[in-house]
Every structure is written in structure tokens, then in C-alpha cells.
Amino acid sequence: MSTTQSDVELADQLSRRRARMLPVLGLFFIMQQSAFWSNPPAERAVDHVRIGAWVLLTGVILFTLSTNGFWFRSAKVRAMIDDELTRANRTSAMHWGFVAAMLAGMVVYVVEGVTQFTARETIHLIVSAGIVMALVRFGLLERRGYA
Amino acid sequence: MPDLVSSLKEIREARGLTQAQLAETIGVSRKTINTVENGVFVPSTLIALKLARALGEPVEALFSLVE
Numbered sequence: 001m002s003t004t005q006s007d008v009e010l011a012d013q014l015s016r017r018r019a020r021m022l023p024v025l026g027l028f029f030i031m032q033q034s035a036f037w038s039n040p041p042a043e044r045a046v047d048h049v050r051i052g053a054w055v056l057l058t059g060v061i062l063f064t065l066s067t068n069g070f071w072f073r074s075a076k077v078r079a080m081i082d083d084e085l086t087r088a089n090r091t092s093a094m095h096w097g098f099v100a101a102m103l104a105g106m107v108v109y110v111v112e113g114v115t116q117f118t119a120r121e122t123i124h125l126i127v128s129a130g131i132v133m134a135l136v137r138f139g140l141l142e143r144r145g146y147a
Numbered sequence: 148m149p150d151l152v153s154s155l156k157e158i159r160e161a162r163g164l165t166q167a168q169l170a171e172t173i174g175v176s177r178k179t180i181n182t183v184e185n186g187v188f189v190p191s192t193l194i195a196l197k198l199a200r201a202l203g204e205p206v207e208a209l210f211s212l213v214e
Contacts, residue, residue, distance in 0.1 A: 007171070008167050008170055008171045008176070008177060009167065011176050011177075012167070012176060012177045012178070015176055015178060076174075079174065080170075080174065080175060080176045081176065083174075083175040083176050083179050084175065084179060084190065084191055084193075084194055085175070085176065085178060085179040085182055085188050086176070088188070142178075144182070144187060145176075145178030145179070145181060145182050145187070145188075146178055146181065147185075147187075
């Protein structure tokens with residue numbers, strides 16, 4: 001009994017932490033944009049590292065958003081963290097992220113005549129819009145569960 | 148569209164259970180119980196049946212529709 005209760009408490013604690021962390025991660029991701037746009041990557045070795053780091057970070061965030069994360073916790077705790085409410089919140093967050101990415105793509109398409117974007121910049125904008133929106137939405141919905 | 152009214156909180160408290168204890172019994176997080184009680188989240192049939200079984204009440208006693 002006490003073991004089970006601690007599982008609930010642990011799931012609660014981890015879930016709260018995630019709810020606090022996701023919008024901060026979204027903010028961090030946005031802050032990275034300023035570095036990208038103020039000093040766009042060229043073909044230097046350091047630029048390849050920057051590009052690789054962004055791809056890695058984006059991949060990890062996307063994987064975490066898609067799979068719940070907490071891979072090193074027990075199956076029972078993971079099931080509690082990823083219960084029905086969280087799955088519904090994630091679905092909503094992914095929906096909002098998709099819409100944000102599509103809107104970003106549409107904006108880039110429209111302003112392409114005024115401002116020229118490279119393929120890398122365009123992809124950066126679209127992916128960032130989707131990721132940040134999904135992160136913030138997921139975090140806010142999860143926080144609502146503790147109101 | 149009719150709204151769902153939940154009596155979960157009253158029934159849970161009448162049983163002397165905390166949200167965490169009820170969550171543990173049916174295998175969900177405490178925030179799921181919290182959001183169902185607050186009317187923020189409408190649970191699936193599966194969760195509703197699990198709640199009803201855990202509290203020894205029919206589902207209709209836990210949830211009702213208001214036109």
C-alpha cells in the first residue's frame with residue numbers, strides 16, 4: 001500500500017515538474033532564435049555544430065512531447081504520468097502545434113516576395129512555431145490540472 | 148449541448164478518501180481526479196466505470212447531465 005501511494009506521489013511530483021518545465025523550455029527555445037537570426041549559420045565548422053545542436057534539441061523535445069518521457073521510471077509511474085488526461089492534453093497541444101506550424105508556413109509563403117528566406121530559415125521558422133506552441137500549450141493544460 | 152455535472156468530490160469525501168487514494172485505486176494521476184471533480188475534464192467511459200466501481204456507486208450517481 002505504501003509503495004503504491006509513493007508511486008502516486010512520485011507521479012504527481014514528476015507531472016508537476018513537467019508542467020512547470022515545459023513553458024520554460026519553450027521560452028528557452030524562443031531565446032535560441034535570437035542567436036540564430038542575429039548570426040545565421042554559414043559553412044564554418046562551428047556553424048555545423050550549431051545546426052547539429054538545434055536539430056538534436058528539436059528532436060529530443062519532439063520525442064519527449066510524443067512519448068511522454070520519464071523513460072527511466074517504472075512502468076506503473078509512467079502509466080500514471082501518462083494517463084487519460086495527459087494524453088488528451090498532449091493531443092490538444094499537438095493540434096495547436098500543427099496549426100501554428102501551418103500558419104508560420106503560410107506567413108513565410110506570403111512575405112517571401114518582400115523578404116527572402118533561405119530554405120534553412122524557412123524550416124527553422126516553421127518547426128520553431130510548431131514546437132514552441134505545442135510546448136506552451138501542453139504545459140499550460142497540465143498546470144490547469146493542479147489549479 | 149448538455150453539461151456534465153460531477154458529484155465525485157462529495158461522494159469521495161463521504162467515503163473519507165483523498166484524491167491521491169482514489170487515484171491510486173483506479174491507476175490514474177491525482178490531477179485527473181482533480182480535473183474531473185472541477186468539471187475541467189470529462190472522463191472516458193472506462194475511467195467513469197472505474198470510479199464508480201472504486202466508490203461502490205453507479206455511474207449515474209457520480210455524473211449527471213444538465214440540459
